[in-house]
Amino acid sequence: MGRRVVALGLADPNFQLVGAIDHAKSDHLGQDSGAVAGEAPSGIQISSHWPVLDDSATNQAVIDFSLPEAIDGCVEHCVKVGSPLVVATTGLSDEQKQNLSEAASSIPVVWAPSMSLAVNLSMKISEQITAALKDVAGGLDVEILERHHRFKADAPSGTALKFGELIAGQLGESTTHVHGREGHTGARTREEIGYHAIRVGDNPGEHTIVFGMLGEKIELNVAASNRDCYASGALAAAKWLIHQNKGPGLYSMFDVLGMSNN
Numbered sequence: 551m552g553r554r555v556v557a558l559g560l561a562d563p564n565f566q567l568v569g570a571i572d573h574a575k576s577d578h579l580g581q582d583s584g585a586v587a588g589e590a591p592s593g594i595q596i597s598s599h600w601p602v603l604d605d606s607a608t609n610q611a612v613i614d615f616s617l618p619e620a621i622d623g624c625v626e627h628c629v630k631v632g633s634p635l636v637v638a639t640t641g642l643s644d645e646q647k648q649n650l651s652e653a654a655s656s657i658p659v660v661w662a663p664s665m666s667l668a669v670n671l672s673m674k675i676s677e678q679i680t681a682a683l684k685d686v687a688g689g690l691d692v693e694i695l696e697r698h699h700r701f702k703a704d705a706p707s708g709t710a711l712k713f714g715e716l717i718a719g720q721l722g723e724s725t726t727h728v729h730g731r732e733g734h735t736g737a738r739t740r741e742e743i744g745y746h747a748i749r750v751g752d753n754p755g756e757h758t759i760v761f762g763m764l765g766e767k768i769e770l771n772v773a774a775s776n777r778d779c780y781a782s783g784a785l786a787a788a789k790w791l792i793h794q795n796k797g798p799g800l801y802s803m804f805d806v807l808g809m810s811n812n
Protein backbone atom coordinates (compact mmCIF):
# COMPACT_ATOMS: atom_id res chain seq x y z
CA MET A 551 0.00 0.00 0.00
CA GLY A 552 2.90 2.34 0.74
CA ARG A 553 3.98 2.08 -2.90
CA ARG A 554 0.52 3.03 -4.19
CA VAL A 555 0.20 5.98 -1.77
CA VAL A 556 3.57 7.26 -2.96
CA ALA A 557 2.69 6.73 -6.64
CA LEU A 558 -0.72 8.42 -6.46
CA GLY A 559 0.58 11.19 -4.18
CA LEU A 560 3.40 12.01 -6.61
CA ALA A 561 0.91 12.17 -9.49
CA ASP A 562 -1.30 14.70 -7.66
CA PRO A 563 -0.02 18.32 -7.77
CA ASN A 564 -1.88 19.01 -4.49
CA PHE A 565 0.63 16.87 -2.62
CA GLN A 566 4.30 17.16 -1.85
CA LEU A 567 5.98 14.01 -0.59
CA VAL A 568 8.24 14.89 2.34
CA GLY A 569 9.05 11.51 3.83
CA ALA A 570 8.72 7.75 3.29
CA ILE A 571 9.16 5.63 6.39
CA ASP A 572 10.00 1.96 6.74
CA HIS A 573 11.36 -0.06 9.66
CA ALA A 574 15.04 -0.03 10.64
CA LYS A 575 15.80 -3.43 9.03
CA SER A 576 14.03 -2.77 5.72
CA ASP A 577 15.93 -3.63 2.53
CA HIS A 578 14.57 -0.42 1.02
CA LEU A 579 16.35 2.04 3.33
CA GLY A 580 18.25 4.65 1.32
CA GLN A 581 16.40 3.86 -1.91
CA ASP A 582 14.37 6.48 -3.73
CA SER A 583 10.70 6.13 -2.73
CA GLY A 584 9.41 7.03 -6.22
CA ALA A 585 11.62 4.39 -7.83
CA VAL A 586 10.55 1.73 -5.30
CA ALA A 587 6.94 2.63 -6.14
CA GLY A 588 7.70 2.05 -9.83
CA GLU A 589 7.58 5.76 -10.68
CA ALA A 590 10.12 8.45 -11.58
CA PRO A 591 12.56 9.27 -8.76
CA SER A 592 10.95 11.52 -6.12
CA GLY A 593 14.13 12.74 -4.44
CA ILE A 594 12.79 11.38 -1.14
CA GLN A 595 14.74 8.43 0.19
CA ILE A 596 13.10 5.73 2.27
CA SER A 597 14.25 6.10 5.87
CA SER A 598 13.54 4.66 9.29
CA HIS A 599 13.73 8.19 10.74
CA TRP A 600 10.98 10.74 10.62
CA PRO A 601 11.91 13.74 8.47
CA VAL A 602 12.79 16.98 10.26
CA LEU A 603 10.68 19.63 8.56
CA ASP A 604 11.10 23.39 8.45
CA ASP A 605 7.43 23.95 7.79
CA SER A 606 4.76 23.60 10.50
CA ALA A 607 3.90 19.94 11.05
CA THR A 608 0.21 20.89 11.22
CA ASN A 609 0.36 21.45 7.43
CA GLN A 610 1.66 17.91 6.88
CA ALA A 611 -0.23 14.68 7.30
CA VAL A 612 1.18 11.25 8.03
CA ILE A 613 -0.51 8.33 6.24
CA ASP A 614 0.02 4.98 7.94
CA PHE A 615 -0.37 1.65 6.14
CA SER A 616 1.89 -0.64 8.13
CA LEU A 617 1.59 -3.28 10.84
CA PRO A 618 0.10 -3.14 14.35
CA GLU A 619 3.69 -3.31 15.73
CA ALA A 620 4.47 -0.02 13.99
CA ILE A 621 1.45 2.01 15.00
CA ASP A 622 2.46 3.08 18.51
CA GLY A 623 5.70 4.71 17.30
CA CYS A 624 3.82 6.45 14.51
CA VAL A 625 1.17 7.84 16.88
CA GLU A 626 3.86 8.93 19.34
CA HIS A 627 5.68 10.87 16.59
CA CYS A 628 2.52 12.59 15.34
CA VAL A 629 1.51 13.67 18.86
CA LYS A 630 5.05 14.95 19.50
CA VAL A 631 5.16 17.18 16.41
CA GLY A 632 1.40 17.90 16.23
CA SER A 633 0.92 16.26 12.85
CA PRO A 634 -2.51 15.16 11.54
CA LEU A 635 -2.62 11.39 11.06
CA VAL A 636 -4.48 8.99 8.76
CA VAL A 637 -4.47 5.41 10.08
CA ALA A 638 -5.39 2.65 7.64
CA THR A 639 -3.65 -0.24 9.40
CA THR A 640 -5.97 -3.00 10.65
CA GLY A 641 -5.61 -5.67 13.33
CA LEU A 642 -4.94 -3.16 16.13
CA SER A 643 -5.32 -4.40 19.73
CA ASP A 644 -7.87 -2.83 22.10
CA GLU A 645 -4.98 -1.09 23.85
CA GLN A 646 -3.74 0.38 20.57
CA LYS A 647 -7.23 1.59 19.72
CA GLN A 648 -7.42 3.24 23.14
CA ASN A 649 -4.01 4.84 22.56
CA LEU A 650 -5.25 6.19 19.23
CA SER A 651 -8.38 7.65 20.86
CA GLU A 652 -6.23 9.35 23.47
CA ALA A 653 -3.91 10.76 20.78
CA ALA A 654 -6.98 12.19 19.05
CA SER A 655 -7.49 14.54 21.99
CA SER A 656 -4.37 16.42 20.86
CA ILE A 657 -4.15 15.79 17.08
CA PRO A 658 -6.69 15.19 14.30
CA VAL A 659 -6.86 11.50 13.35
CA VAL A 660 -8.78 9.77 10.56
CA TRP A 661 -9.01 6.09 11.36
CA ALA A 662 -10.84 3.66 9.09
CA PRO A 663 -10.40 -0.03 8.23
CA SER A 664 -11.29 0.79 4.62
CA MET A 665 -10.50 4.00 2.80
CA SER A 666 -12.61 2.90 -0.19
CA LEU A 667 -15.60 5.03 -1.19
CA ALA A 668 -17.56 1.97 -2.37
CA VAL A 669 -16.93 0.09 0.88
CA ASN A 670 -17.99 3.01 3.06
CA LEU A 671 -21.13 3.51 0.99
CA SER A 672 -21.87 -0.23 1.28
CA MET A 673 -21.53 0.05 5.06
CA LYS A 674 -24.26 2.70 5.08
CA ILE A 675 -26.45 0.56 2.82
CA SER A 676 -25.93 -2.48 5.06
CA GLU A 677 -27.16 -0.47 8.05
CA GLN A 678 -30.27 0.49 6.10
CA ILE A 679 -30.96 -3.08 4.96
CA THR A 680 -30.56 -4.34 8.53
CA ALA A 681 -32.87 -1.67 9.94
CA ALA A 682 -35.51 -2.56 7.36
CA LEU A 683 -35.30 -6.34 7.83
CA LYS A 684 -34.36 -6.95 11.45
CA ASP A 685 -37.95 -7.73 12.52
CA VAL A 686 -38.92 -9.64 9.36
CA ALA A 687 -41.21 -12.63 9.92
CA GLY A 688 -39.11 -15.77 10.36
CA GLY A 689 -35.99 -13.78 11.32
CA LEU A 690 -32.94 -12.31 9.61
CA ASP A 691 -29.55 -14.07 9.43
CA VAL A 692 -26.52 -11.90 8.66
CA GLU A 693 -23.27 -13.51 7.51
CA ILE A 694 -20.15 -11.62 6.40
CA LEU A 695 -17.75 -13.17 3.87
CA GLU A 696 -14.46 -11.52 3.08
CA ARG A 697 -11.84 -12.47 0.48
CA HIS A 698 -8.29 -11.14 0.44
CA HIS A 699 -4.89 -11.93 -1.04
CA ARG A 700 -2.82 -14.72 0.49
CA PHE A 701 -0.37 -12.26 2.11
CA LYS A 702 -2.91 -10.66 4.43
CA ALA A 703 -1.80 -10.97 8.05
CA ASP A 704 -5.04 -10.38 9.97
CA ALA A 705 -8.43 -12.11 9.88
CA PRO A 706 -11.19 -11.33 9.64
CA SER A 707 -10.47 -8.07 7.85
CA GLY A 708 -10.89 -4.81 9.72
CA THR A 709 -13.58 -3.97 7.19
CA ALA A 710 -15.56 -7.15 7.94
CA LEU A 711 -15.40 -6.36 11.65
CA LYS A 712 -16.62 -2.81 10.98
CA PHE A 713 -19.53 -4.10 8.86
CA GLY A 714 -20.39 -6.40 11.79
CA GLU A 715 -20.18 -3.58 14.33
CA LEU A 716 -22.48 -1.34 12.29
CA ILE A 717 -24.97 -4.15 11.62
CA ALA A 718 -24.93 -5.15 15.31
CA GLY A 719 -25.71 -1.52 16.13
CA GLN A 720 -28.97 -1.97 14.22
CA LEU A 721 -29.74 -5.51 15.46
CA GLY A 722 -29.36 -4.72 19.15
CA GLU A 723 -27.20 -5.39 22.19
CA SER A 724 -27.79 -9.15 22.33
CA THR A 725 -25.89 -9.66 19.03
CA THR A 726 -23.03 -12.15 19.20
CA HIS A 727 -20.14 -12.59 16.73
CA VAL A 728 -19.24 -16.09 15.50
CA HIS A 729 -16.02 -16.66 13.55
CA GLY A 730 -16.25 -19.63 11.19
CA ARG A 731 -18.14 -22.79 12.09
CA GLU A 732 -16.99 -26.37 12.46
CA GLY A 733 -18.29 -29.61 13.89
CA HIS A 734 -21.63 -30.12 15.61
CA THR A 735 -22.50 -26.46 16.00
CA GLY A 736 -26.24 -26.90 16.52
CA ALA A 737 -28.74 -24.65 14.82
CA ARG A 738 -27.79 -21.09 14.08
CA THR A 739 -29.06 -18.63 16.69
CA ARG A 740 -31.03 -15.53 15.75
CA GLU A 741 -28.57 -13.28 17.54
CA GLU A 742 -25.34 -14.20 15.78
CA ILE A 743 -23.44 -12.55 12.95
CA GLY A 744 -21.12 -15.05 11.21
CA TYR A 745 -17.71 -14.11 9.78
CA HIS A 746 -15.81 -16.10 7.13
CA ALA A 747 -12.32 -15.15 5.96
CA ILE A 748 -11.13 -16.49 2.59
CA ARG A 749 -7.47 -16.04 1.51
CA VAL A 750 -6.88 -16.48 -2.22
CA GLY A 751 -4.20 -15.35 -4.67
CA ASP A 752 -3.94 -11.60 -5.18
CA ASN A 753 -7.51 -10.58 -4.34
CA PRO A 754 -7.30 -6.85 -3.41
CA GLY A 755 -10.33 -7.08 -1.10
CA GLU A 756 -13.92 -8.22 -1.45
CA HIS A 757 -16.76 -8.24 1.08
CA THR A 758 -20.14 -9.92 0.74
CA ILE A 759 -22.84 -9.33 3.32
CA VAL A 760 -25.56 -11.99 3.15
CA PHE A 761 -28.94 -11.02 4.56
CA GLY A 762 -30.75 -14.37 4.71
CA MET A 763 -34.46 -14.79 5.39
CA LEU A 764 -36.85 -17.72 5.03
CA GLY A 765 -37.72 -17.75 1.34
CA GLU A 766 -35.34 -15.10 0.01
CA LYS A 767 -31.99 -13.38 0.52
CA ILE A 768 -30.06 -10.25 -0.35
CA GLU A 769 -26.29 -10.30 -1.00
CA LEU A 770 -24.44 -7.02 -0.92
CA ASN A 771 -21.07 -7.44 -2.66
CA VAL A 772 -18.36 -4.81 -2.81
CA ALA A 773 -15.05 -5.69 -4.45
CA ALA A 774 -11.90 -3.80 -5.33
CA SER A 775 -10.31 -4.48 -8.74
CA ASN A 776 -7.02 -3.04 -7.54
CA ARG A 777 -5.68 -1.33 -4.43
CA ASP A 778 -5.82 2.27 -5.66
CA CYS A 779 -9.26 2.82 -4.09
CA TYR A 780 -7.59 2.53 -0.67
CA ALA A 781 -4.58 4.70 -1.54
CA SER A 782 -6.68 7.46 -3.11
CA GLY A 783 -9.09 7.32 -0.15
CA ALA A 784 -6.20 7.78 2.28
CA LEU A 785 -4.89 10.73 0.26
CA ALA A 786 -8.40 12.24 0.23
CA ALA A 787 -8.52 11.84 4.01
CA ALA A 788 -5.17 13.64 4.39
CA LYS A 789 -6.37 16.44 2.11
CA TRP A 790 -9.61 16.71 4.11
CA LEU A 791 -7.73 17.04 7.42
CA ILE A 792 -5.47 19.78 6.08
CA HIS A 793 -7.91 21.73 3.91
CA GLN A 794 -10.74 21.65 6.46
CA ASN A 795 -8.22 22.66 9.08
CA LYS A 796 -9.57 19.98 11.38
CA GLY A 797 -8.85 20.29 15.07
CA PRO A 798 -8.04 17.35 17.35
CA GLY A 799 -10.57 14.51 17.14
CA LEU A 800 -11.10 10.96 15.97
CA TYR A 801 -12.68 11.04 12.51
CA SER A 802 -13.82 8.29 10.18
CA MET A 803 -14.11 7.95 6.41
CA PHE A 804 -17.81 8.69 6.88
CA ASP A 805 -16.74 12.16 8.05
CA VAL A 806 -14.31 12.56 5.14
CA LEU A 807 -16.97 11.48 2.62
CA GLY A 808 -19.75 13.57 4.20
CA MET A 809 -21.75 10.45 5.12
CA SER A 810 -21.75 10.78 8.93
CA ASN A 811 -25.41 11.61 9.39
CA ASN A 812 -27.09 9.43 6.82
Ligand SMILES: NC(=O)C1=CN([C@@H]2O[C@H](COP(=O)(O)OP(=O)(O)OC[C@H]3O[C@@H](n4cnc5c(N)ncnc54)[C@H](OP(=O)(O)O)[C@@H]3O)[C@@H](O)[C@H]2O)C=CC1
Nearest residue numbers: 551571572573615616617620638639640662663664665780
Ligand atom coordinates in the same frame (compact mmCIF):
# COMPACT_ATOMS: atom_id res chain seq x y z
N1 LIG B 1 -7.77 0.99 5.53
C1 LIG B 1 -7.61 0.54 4.28
O1 LIG B 1 -8.26 1.00 3.32
C2 LIG B 1 -6.61 -0.54 4.02
C3 LIG B 1 -5.90 -1.05 5.04
N2 LIG B 1 -4.92 -1.96 4.79
C4 LIG B 1 -4.15 -2.37 5.93
O2 LIG B 1 -2.91 -1.71 5.87
C5 LIG B 1 -1.91 -2.53 6.45
C6 LIG B 1 -0.75 -2.69 5.45
O3 LIG B 1 -1.22 -3.43 4.36
P1 LIG B 1 -0.21 -3.87 3.20
O4 LIG B 1 0.45 -2.69 2.62
O5 LIG B 1 -0.95 -4.80 2.34
O6 LIG B 1 0.82 -4.73 4.05
P2 LIG B 1 2.37 -5.00 3.76
O7 LIG B 1 2.78 -6.05 4.75
O8 LIG B 1 2.59 -5.21 2.32
O9 LIG B 1 3.04 -3.62 4.13
C7 LIG B 1 3.32 -3.21 5.44
C8 LIG B 1 4.65 -2.52 5.37
O10 LIG B 1 4.96 -1.92 6.62
C9 LIG B 1 6.35 -2.19 6.83
N3 LIG B 1 6.67 -2.01 8.25
C10 LIG B 1 6.82 -2.96 9.20
N4 LIG B 1 7.16 -2.38 10.36
C11 LIG B 1 7.23 -1.04 10.15
C12 LIG B 1 7.58 0.09 10.95
N5 LIG B 1 7.90 -0.06 12.25
N6 LIG B 1 7.55 1.31 10.39
C13 LIG B 1 7.23 1.46 9.10
N7 LIG B 1 6.91 0.44 8.29
C14 LIG B 1 6.91 -0.81 8.81
C15 LIG B 1 6.53 -3.60 6.32
O11 LIG B 1 7.86 -3.92 6.11
P3 LIG B 1 8.28 -5.50 6.00
O12 LIG B 1 7.57 -6.05 4.83
O13 LIG B 1 9.76 -5.45 5.81
O14 LIG B 1 7.84 -6.10 7.30
C16 LIG B 1 5.76 -3.52 5.03
O15 LIG B 1 6.53 -2.98 3.98
C17 LIG B 1 -2.59 -3.82 6.85
O16 LIG B 1 -2.96 -3.73 8.21
C18 LIG B 1 -3.85 -3.84 5.99
O17 LIG B 1 -4.90 -4.58 6.53
C19 LIG B 1 -4.61 -2.40 3.54
C20 LIG B 1 -5.32 -1.93 2.48
C21 LIG B 1 -6.41 -0.99 2.63
Ligand SMILES: O=C(O)C1=N[C@H](C(=O)O)C[C@H](O)C1
Nearest residue numbers: 640663664702707708709755
Ligand atom coordinates in the same frame (compact mmCIF):
# COMPACT_ATOMS: atom_id res chain seq x y z
O1 LIG C 1 -5.00 -6.13 3.81
C1 LIG C 1 -5.68 -5.70 2.86
O2 LIG C 1 -5.38 -5.89 1.68
C2 LIG C 1 -6.89 -4.92 3.18
N1 LIG C 1 -7.13 -4.67 4.43
C3 LIG C 1 -8.19 -3.88 4.92
C4 LIG C 1 -9.02 -4.64 5.93
O3 LIG C 1 -8.48 -5.45 6.71
O4 LIG C 1 -10.23 -4.41 6.00
C5 LIG C 1 -8.98 -3.17 3.86
C6 LIG C 1 -9.02 -3.83 2.53
O5 LIG C 1 -10.04 -4.76 2.52
C7 LIG C 1 -7.71 -4.39 2.07
